[in-house]
Amino acid sequence: MQKIKRILFSRVMVVSVAILLQILTFIIIIYRFSNYFVIDTIFTVLSVLVVLYILNGKTNPVYKIAWIIPILTFPVFGGLFYLMLGRNGFNKKMIVRMKEISYKMDDSLNQNSQTENSLFLENKIAANQAKYIERYSICPVYNNSTTEFLSPGDKFYKHLLKELQKAEKYIFLEFFIINEGIMWNSILEILKEKAKKGVDVRVIYDDVGCLFKLPFGYDKSLESMGIKCCVFNPLKPVFSIRFNNRDHRKIAIIDGKTAYTGGVNLADEYINEIERFGHWRDSAIAVKGEAVWSFAVMFLSMWNFLRNTDNDYSIFKPTDYGVNAKENGYVQPFNDSPLDGEPVSETVYLNLINQARRYIFIETPYLIADNKMMVALSIAAKRGVDVRIMTPHIPDKWYAFAVTQSNYAELLESGVSIYEYTPGFNHGKTFVVDDEYAVVGTINLDYRSLYLHFECGVWMYKTKSVLEVKEDTLRVFDICEKITFDSIRKIPWYKKIIGLIFKIFAPIM
Template sequence: MKYIVKFLFHRVCFLILAVLIQIFVLLSVIIKFYDYFAYFYGASILISIVVILLILNNKSNPVYKIAWIIPILVFPIFGGLFYVFLGANKLSKRMRLRMKSIVDKTKAALKPKPHILDEMKAYNEIAATQSKYIQDYAYYPPYCNSFSEYLSIGELKFERLKAELKKAEKFIFLEYFIIEEGVMWNSILDILKQKAEEGVDVRVIYDDAGCIFKLPYGYDKKLESMGIKCRVFNPLVPLLSTRINNRDHRKIAIIDGHTGFTGGINLADEYINEYEKFGHWKDSAIMIKGEAVWSMTVMFLSMWDYLEGINEDFNKFKPEMEPLEESCKDGYVQPFADSPLDDETVGEIVYLNLINKARKYVYITTPYLIIDNEIITALTSAAKGGVDVRIITPYWGDKWYVHEVTRSYYRTLIESGVKIYEYTPGFIHSKTFVVDDEYGVVGTINMDYRSLFLHFECGVWMYKCRTIKDIKKDFTDTLKMCQEITIEDLNQITWYRKLVRMILRIFAPLM
């Protein structure tokens, strides 16, 4: 009973209520002016036709277009209006100007490194081409004066993060999709409060949608009262709005500009298996030390400035770095970010480049395998060409309908030679690529439409790093705890479950 009462007074309930009131008012207007309904219906049809034409001619993914066109055709009265409110990915003129200024500052702060690309090209022209794409289109250059450490489980990242936070002397920047009060966050918060009292510049960004059931309303004010600067990304408002589509899905921690973390691990107890949620929670992260952390610092500051509407001098947060004893002693490291507010799908193209250029193997871990035709074609073509393509997904899904859609892609992939494995102990939230013992990516980017097209994301692309062996070892070790999915397994699925998957898959891009 207390949970029901708690939900009824939760702001989510008020948000839902506000939207229902808006719908009720609209219906009331239609009923009141029923005599003019024919005109309203005609206008709605016209709006839906215009919207469909706009969808067909925009630059979004074709499958995303189909996912919107179907409900518009089925519900022509409200379908077009619904897309106008929720489907489009647009910014006001003022916000576009602000975003452009942030992009310009990012480009100014992150100078291209053609000498590193030339050095990389001497080893491998294909690697240099992939790296150049990230530099040219995401504006994040490669580094060779850096060190990386792969953290194969949430508990390990937790301990490393606490140890590094305690060393902070100048600033701590945290940007996370989810923060939840508990053992993990409370332990970190104790360190943040202490550091803030010592005069360290502590800043926190969290996503409002990601934390809506995790943190109490106004939690940012609580952190501010502790001396911790805090901003909430894209606060939810009780209005139908396209802004709800864009979320800050990044997980970034930066200490003094010389140490950075990213990966799939949020600051909540399930990520360290403090309590069981969907079985054992398998996740991963990466720690970077050295010059490459500057890209992560700019990544955070660009978001901070976007939220604050300020023009901060990024360079005052750039530390002096002593060169490592050996040039490129740990290969090439390239942190990068992906924004949904431009026309460049950086995350997807990074993944496609890895798959398309693989010669021996591609090993992938992802919690969601909701992929478009480009990725399906790349995976199946690689497998048909003799590349060993293996993908680990969860056995226990965190959202049943999303998990059903993930499984709906199995047959197409398996029939083409891709090997699919499910992590039987529970839920795998890790987002990793490892290719040919040469390339690796660890980050926040899932293989689903929202992550690839609608969310702010980040990752670390690596070439010739020792860390890549660790990623591969973690994959092969995890494989021992997985069950391979076969065609025989798929043939045993009931017809009605297949039907549910077929229906859900139509709306996959909207999930």
């Protein structure tokens, strides 16, 4: 009985019921008014105007189709639903605020002209890619930083613990998911100890990402421990598109000298302390040197946005990064915001695919690619590039896996090789190309990551970690199941139909 009461009066249940009641009320009102010819006509005309607006907008064609179908199917209230849910979830005031912070970010991150010129002389194609990232992500490229690829997740975890113990000035953590358990509890002990010693410890977590993981008001619990905390986009019992815009980034920064990003969240399944979907494969990248400053500015920008403060970034910039030896290569952290209208992450991926000459190895938990990505991958394979994609064999979301599998046939026909990670769930998000380029970050190959979420990654050119990503991916291909047309034929017919239906509506799911 107590368990039932906890469920009935839980935050999730209260919010869900409130939203469902709002939707139901909205539908009933529209239905009642639609009995009047004039009102019915007005709503129908509104839906037609909304469709015209969508068709002439700059949004992805897949997103347009996903909305036009339900609007034309339910013209009486379809247009109103789009106006309520189909646009960006942040109001104008918040967008203006974010732009102001972006200007400050621009002032804090300056491209070293010598580094830029050096890359241009070495490889114009690489320089053009870096220039795009610098221009639209505001993050410069560096040639005085080191990187280390960390796979699987427990390797990242051990590496992070050692660096956290060294913290003297500040620790910044920004994660989509934090869950109490072995991983987070051990990190929390270090954070509390460091906070007591005067280290500036700050944590940002996404409210939806942690909805079933952390107790309500957990940010206040952390504050009581001396750990400053912000919750991104708190879930409220109000029907709003803002639910869609999440902070999917995973960033850890220690003293401005070491930073991490990748697929690993702070929860036990990511380091296989508990099993959820078989063996959990994941990865991260450790960055040391001046490139860490880009991550620090990313974090502080988000912090200022959430707290509505105006921290002076410069006080967090180290005078000595503690890295003496330069890598033979270039490192460029970058961030992607859904508020600027520029699909940075997708463009970074497309640039790599389009410039590949020999091979492209990709790891992603979701292969929910739009037409641009599918065409780019197919054309690369058709021109003789060895394109290989690793997806999970045991999925975490059955509907996402259905869409993933619905893309297999088209890619196989073009010569793309697809591998499912047989031991379990592959959550890594990596690209490696031609022994020259690699991207490791938080970005999935799905609409949510590419268009709706705050994301980040590290673009690398000719660093030693590029080959680390390649070797690790090649090693794992050997224990994967290579998908064939026979494999696809064995998928039950009803799953194929579900996949095709969900594929149409994936952008708004």
